[in-house]
Every structure is written in structure tokens, then in C-alpha cells.
Amino acid sequence: xxxxxxxxxxxxxxxxxxxxxxxxxxxxxxxxxxxxxxxxxxxxxxxxxxxxxxxxxxxxxxxxxxxxxxxxxxxxxxxxxxxxxxxxxxxxxxxxxxxxxxxxxxxxxxxxxxxxxxxxxxxxxxxxxxxxxxxxxxxxxxxxxxxxxxxxxxxxxxxxxxxxxxxxxxxxxxxxxxxxxxxxxxxxxxxxxxxxxxxxxxxxxxxxxxxxxxxxxxxxxxxxxxxxxxxxxxxxxxxxxxxxxxxxxxxxxxxxxxxxxxxxxxxxxxxxxxxxxxxxxxxxxx
Numbered sequence: 001x002x003x004x005x006x007x008x009x010x011x012x013x014x015x016x017x018x019x020x021x022x023x024x025x026x027x028x029x030x031x032x033x034x035x036x037x038x039x040x041x042x043x044x045x046x047x048x049x050x051x052x053x054x055x056x057x058x059x060x061x062x063x064x065x066x067x068x069x070x071x072x073x074x075x076x077x078x079x080x081x082x083x084x085x086x087x088x089x090x091x092x093x094x095x096x097x098x099x100x101x102x103x104x105x106x107x108x109x110x111x112x113x114x115x116x117x118x119x120x121x122x123x124x125x126x127x128x129x130x131x132x133x134x135x136x137x138x139x140x141x142x143x144x145x146x147x148x149x150x151x152x153x154x155x156x157x158x159x160x161x162x163x164x165x166x167x168x169x170x171x172x173x174x175x176x177x178x179x180x181x182x183x184x185x186x187x188x189x190x191x192x193x194x195x196x197x198x199x200x201x202x203x204x205x206x207x208x209x210x211x212x213x214x215x216x217x218x219x220x221x222x223x224x225x226x227x228x229x230x231x232x233x234x235x236x237x238x239x240x241x242x243x244x245x246x247x248x249x250x251x252x253x254x255x256x257x258x259x260x261x262x263x264x265x266x267x268x269x270x271x272x273x274x275x276x277x278x279x280x281x282x283x284x285x286x
Contacts, residue, residue, distance in 0.1 A: 006089070007093050008094065009095075011098060013099070029053075029054040030055075030056050030147065030148045030149055030150075032050070032058050033057065033059040034142050034151065037081060038079065039080070040183075040195075042182065043059075044091050047152075048092075049152055053150060054149060054150060058096070058148070059096050061096065061097075066109075066111055066137050068131075069129055081098060111137045112140050114167055116132060116136070117166075119132070123159055123255070123272070135160055140171060150178055151168075154181075161179045165177045185203075187204060189207055189280075190282045194278050202241065202276070202278075206275060208235060208236050210282065211235070212235040213232065213284045216229075216284075217269075220267065220286045225249050225259065232244075233247050242273050242274070245273065246271070247271050248270045249286065251264040251266060252267070253266060268285050269284055
């Protein structure tokens, strides 16, 4: 028997505000799942977590131009709105906010000015200048419009999660920012919207990224931090066409790189890898 459930599609801020105001007036809790679309099971797991914990779940799909430091990456980012809507509706998501860029930004709008401290200078911040300024700009706007009780983000983008938590603590202290575990493909590759741009062979071989991180976990406290990073880089680059942009072992709380294992109670490994022109990131607790 076909489902009678229909997810509400919202394109304008004023329509979103009307729905949010009504839910707030009725004391209905709102969960929020912001995405850039090209959804996969990782996004759906965030949606299901929100549905479990809140009475009303709003997802958003917006490919945010402000967070792409590479124009070619923005151009090639997959856009699959119809399929995304079907997936969200099947999961039971109550509403989808999918605005056009002209609804979100005025012409030549500048990023939000917010001091992220050292979080903006390491790993993704170092290799993608301006990226996190773009991220917090859009998330700040979305938080202001959706006014969720809880917002859900995947731990695959672990540094992004830390950045958003820092911004939210200062500007949206009433919003709980929840990180959810990375979902992986059967071969261990972290689920990502960019995976669809990989050939079948490269997608299969990309399992080496997770295997290398597992190898690092086995070497914790046995070899020095720098040697473990070196071995991870070598393992990944042994297989064409992978080129490692960075391997860092850092503290999971402040994201500062470790010089030695005793520097942290909660070390985590972070990697960024190019497969030809597709950039993949991953991380794992050690």
C-alpha cells in the first residue's frame, strides 16, 4: 500500500519562518539536518537520528558557493535534487528547505566575520583557505532561520563539526550540535557525495584509506607519531592514483597535531587524499 506521507518542500525563507514559528508556538521540537545534497545513507542516518529525537525534522539542501575554494570543485559537485527528495521522503523527513542562491545571499555578500582561532589554520583550514568561513556563514544563516533544538552533522567532516560547535556556542547557544558516526561502504570507504565521481576501480581501491588508518591504530604507542603518519602516507600512495595531501594525528578535542602519543588522551587520525581530481577526506579515533 503506498504511503500517504508527503514531505513539505520549502524554497523561500518566509515560508520556512512561518512553519518554524508555528512549530515553536506549539512547543514542537525541531531537529535539523543541513546538507549539500547528493545524499547517501550517511545523510539518511542523520535524518533518522533526528526523527528519533525530535517531533519535527527539517533537512536542507544547498550547494554553498562560499565554502568552495576551488571553482572547478563547485562546478562538478553532484546535484541530484529529485532523487534526494525521494530519499528524504522515504526516510520520513517532515520538510526540506532547498533555496536558490539568490534567496540565501545578496550579491557580493562577504563571509561571516568570526574568530575560529587555530581551528581555521590546521588541516582543512590550511589546505582549503576560506572554506570554514563559508561553512559557518551558511550554517549561521540556517540556524537563524530554522531555529532547531538539535542539529545533526556527520563525523566524517570532524573538523567541520568542531568549527560549527565553536560558532554555535557563541552565536546559537541554545542549539545542541550533535555529531553522528561516519557510515562506510562495505570496503571501508567513508560514504561521501563525491564518491559517485570515482570510477568503479578507484572506488574499490579507495578501501586503502580506511585500511591505512586501521594500521595506524595498531601502531599507536609502538612507533613515534611522525613514523605512523609516514607509514599511512606510504600505504595509500602505493596504489595509483592516490596522492596524499595530508596525514595528521591530532587531539580530538582541540585538533592540535601531536608530537608524541602522550600529548593527548584522545588521539585521532585525519587524512586528505586526491584520487585524480576527486578529493576524499576521512578520520578515525586511534
